[in-house]
Amino acid sequence: MTTSTLTPAVEASLRRGFRTFNKFMLMLFRLGLSGPAFGNGTRWGGWIMVLSQRGRKSGLLRRTPLNYAIFGEDVYCTAGFGAQADWYRNIQANPNVEVWLLEGRWAGVAEDVSDSPQRLELLRKVLIASGFASLAAGIDPVKLTDDELDTVTKSYRLVRIRRTSPLTGPGGPGDLAWVWPLATFLLLPLAVRRSKRK
Numbered sequence: 001m002t003t004s005t006l007t008p009a010v011e012a013s014l015r016r017g018f019r020t021f022n023k024f025m026l027m028l029f030r031l032g033l034s035g036p037a038f039g040n041g042t043r044w045g046g047w048i049m050v051l052s053q054r055g056r057k058s059g060l061l062r063r064t065p066l067n068y069a070i071f072g073e074d075v076y077c078t079a080g081f082g083a084q085a086d087w088y089r090n091i092q093a094n095p096n097v098e099v100w101l102l103e104g105r106w107a108g109v110a111e112d113v114s115d116s117p118q119r120l121e122l123l124r125k126v127l128i129a130s131g132f133a134s135l136a137a138g139i140d141p142v143k144l145t146d147d148e149l150d151t152v153t154k155s156y157r158l159v160r161i162r163r164t165s166p167l168t169g170p171g172g173p174g175d176l177a178w179v180w181p182l183a184t185f186l187l188l189p190l191a192v193r194r195s196k197r198k
Helices: 008-030 088-095 119-128 132-136 146-152 179-197
Strands: 050-053 062-067 069-070 074-079 096-101 104-112 157-165
Touching: 008 050, 008 062, 050 074, 050 088, 062 088, 069 088, 069 119, 074 119, 074 146, 088 104, 088 179, 119 146, 119 157
Parallel strands: none
Antiparallel strands: 050 062, 050 096, 069 074, 074 157, 096 104, 104 157
8 A cells, every 4th residue: 555655665665564464364264264363354454355366467366365345235445556556457457356255255347446436435444444454554544534535545446346146166265274184183193192291
C-alpha cells in the first residue's frame, strides 16, 4: 500500500514485509489453519482471502493472500501498491479467478471498479477489514475524512470479484492438511518412547 506519507525506502521495506507475511498466510491456508485462531477474520489480523489466478506471461497458477470485505454478494479487495501489482496485472489479462474465503472456495470474475461512485465507501470497508495492514501503511481508515482517504489512496485500485459458483475438490484451502496425520504418525512413536524413558 502506498501513501503520500511513505518514502520510497519505507514503501520498499513494507512491500518486502507483506511479501514475507503473504507466504506465511498462504501456507496457513494450505495447511487448513486459516481461521480466527491464527488471526484471520479478527479485528487486528483483518480478513484475508487467497486469490488464485493465472500469470499473464507464464500461464502458471499464482496465489496471493489479500485483505477483503464483502459488500452484498460481491468480494472487494484493493491493489494498495497500485496498478503495477502482479496479481492486479494478471486479472487485467484474465479476469477469471478463484477465491479462498473463510466461508468457502469460489470461482469468480474480477473487475476494476476504481471509478465507482461508491469507491471511497467500499475502499474504506476493505481498509477497515485489513486490520493491522492498513495501519502499517500509515492509513487509519476509521479516522480519515473522505477527502483525506481519497488523497492517500489515489493510486489504489479497487477490485470487485463477483462470485459465480462454489468450488470443491482438490487444489483448494487445506490441500496440505495431509501433513498433520503424517506428522502424528511419525512423531507419536518418538513421544511414546521418550515418555517411557522418564
